[in-house]
Amino acid sequence: MKISGSYTLPVAPERAYQILQDPAVLAQAMPGCEGLEQIGPNEYRMKMNVILAALSGKFEGKVRIADAVPPTSFRLIVEGSGRIGFLKGDGLLKLSLANTNPSVSTVVSYEGDAHVGGTLAAVGQRLIDGTSKMMLKKFFDKLVSLAH
Template identity: 30%
Template sequence: MKIEYEYTFGLPRNLVWKYVMDEKVLRNALPGCKSFVEHSKGVYEADLEINIGPLKDAFTLEIRLDQQKPPTSFRMNVKGKGNVGEVVGTVEMRLQERVSATKVTCKAEGNVTGALAVAGQRILESGATKGLNVFFQTVEKEIKRNIYQLKRGGRRQR
């Protein structure tokens, strides 16, 4: 399965990079995320509830960040398991500076097994694209909320 997705933040790249790398922002932004914990530098475990078409399940994911080139790109290696199958894949993220904006390009490639694979590529791609859209919209809201808090003189809240 291959997915390509683009999102444009109305924010500068350095700011987007900072928050996309923030554990608390990620926990709040990942759809269905129940926990998100960094076990060691760049290695996270996440518990997610997925709801894609007829499939509903809880997944435990291991996410490893590597090939980080701040603030332009990084790669995630993801592997996870749930009752309906397993997923293994990589996600390449690129952040490009635009005039008062940041364009994020996401290219993902993965393999799924079990009922996930039986569900069909179209359902999975549609669900993944919807999840990416919700993720990036939520990250942007988190960034703007934190900026607002900082401007008001308050502490950053997450």
């Protein structure tokens, strides 16, 4: 499944880039995140509680950052599995200075591929698209509140 979209953060690209890679900030911003622990350079272990309509369950996985080009882009690779299935995602995030706003802000655009499997795929297929969009919106909304 393809995922893409964009979001505007009301901070300069350098600051946006920094918070997008700050485990403490990310852990707070990611919906359902119950822990993010650094296990290597640019690699984190993540615990997450996912709720998708009638399905809910804990996921354990890894988040990895690759191809980092501060402050303009990086790749985010997520892998997790739990009792309701597994998910894998690989996305490219691009940051650019928004020039339409009077104050400084950054457009974060993302484009990637997501795969789900197991019960999550069998039962939740209809809901994944909407839920992932909702979760991303929650994530960025929270990020805005943490950015200042």
